[in-house]
Amino acid sequence: MAKEMRKEIIELKEDVLKMAGLASNMLNDAVNALINTDIDLAESVKGNKEKLRKFDYEIEARALKTLTLYQPMAIDLRRIAAILKIITYLYRIGRYGKDIASVVKELTDTFTYSETTGIKHMWEHVSSLIEDAIESFDKAEITKIADFEERDDEVDQMRWSIFRETVSHMLEKPTHITHSAHFIMISRYLERCGDHACKIAEKVHYMVTGEHVEIS
Amino acid sequence: MINGKRNQKINGNQKEESNNKNKNDYVIRCQDINLWYDDNHALKDINMNIINNKITAIIGPSGCGKSTLIRVFNRMNDVIEGCRIKGDVIFDGKNIYGKNVDVRAVRSRIGMIFQKPNPFPMSVRDNITYGPRVHGLYDPKILDEIVEDCLKKAALWEEVKDRLKDSAIGLSGGQQQRLCIARALSIEPEVLLMDEPTSSLDPIATAKIEELCQELKKKYTVIIVTHNMQQAARISDYTGFMYLGEMIEFGRTEQIFENPHEELTENYITGRFG
8 A cells, every 4th residue: 555655746846846846837938929029838837737637636536535545644645745835836936927928928029138138137047936945855965955045035125126126217208108017027926936936936845844934 | 145034933932832831731741662572672761752632643654663662651561471660651640651550540540552452252331331340330320321422432322322232343334443442441541552543444433533632632732643744744643653662753644754853753754665
């Protein structure tokens, strides 16, 4: 039974990594589509919505089945508990990617270079947070998440910087208010993705050490 | 830096709880218990405290010494030839292995329930009144009160109140085990030792015994040996994990099953050995 359970947990972990790959790609492709005004890429991100939902649903069902059948304890229990939360955060990250992709069409030809530079810079930070959180989950290792609080603070500062810059831009060119509002929303989405990466890191910390921490 | 507020709070509560415990909170204190069956060193340097009005579970693989350990608590090992014990078991301020200890008195205060229900081959009523009668109580009215009270405490009254004169052997396995609990309660013990009390019962009877344990701990201290880790996790407040005669880890049940500190405990409860 224990052997079967461990096999199930390994397969669950592999599914979570696949879902993480999909969610990260959705976000990355959405930002790339925005920066490069690539409508086709944006459309492909939107097309992944259903695949992401299926991962979320199937991993949850499988994790609950594993809990019911094997009643795992200690690290096995903590791993499944972490997985059940992590998939929700991954789902949200992927959905924010889809939300960004949804506005790409409206923003083509109307944004300035400095706006995309800010978004790109912020995305690189958020992307590395997500990558490190997932790698920590994969390796069951917490070294890479030790500085997440500082890195998340930087992301927050970037978001406010983009906000101030975009408001100035709105005042200068009221005709650009709609697209500026989209940029404010995009920076907010990226900031939320950073928060979700931190929540994943919290669960990885719990999974590895059994101790709850708060990355705020 | 990761903010460990929640963790600090958890550790803080444990520390606070530990600080708040004094000797009066411990109904039994084991100090350096070592036990041998001839040359077989069955218990090695056991030190643990059993807390009042809590359920303490002892888990571990077969032959690790868990049944031997709870039999230490009411000197049941005394009857085994070749058994030697060193160390102190402090109960009510006195070492039960000290000189001039009345073993019968110890056993009347520390009752025991065994793996297999073992009702006496007599009526339901007589099973309950046997102990009080041995202790010199013969008033039928008082005995009736004891029968009703103990059967109610053992959650069996409603099922047998019209069958008190029937043979206890005719009861189901689960009912027999609850009758044994009622019988143990009839001499008003302070501690109940349960050695795998549900291992021969079906899931429904097991659930009833588990519910009963939760009720019993309001008045008694319960120490239970179980092979069933889920049962230990469900019903106990504290858990001790034993391996090869040693108490590897002892702590609050949620800590043992969610975040054990010892690798051996982790390996056992996750099914990596045992």
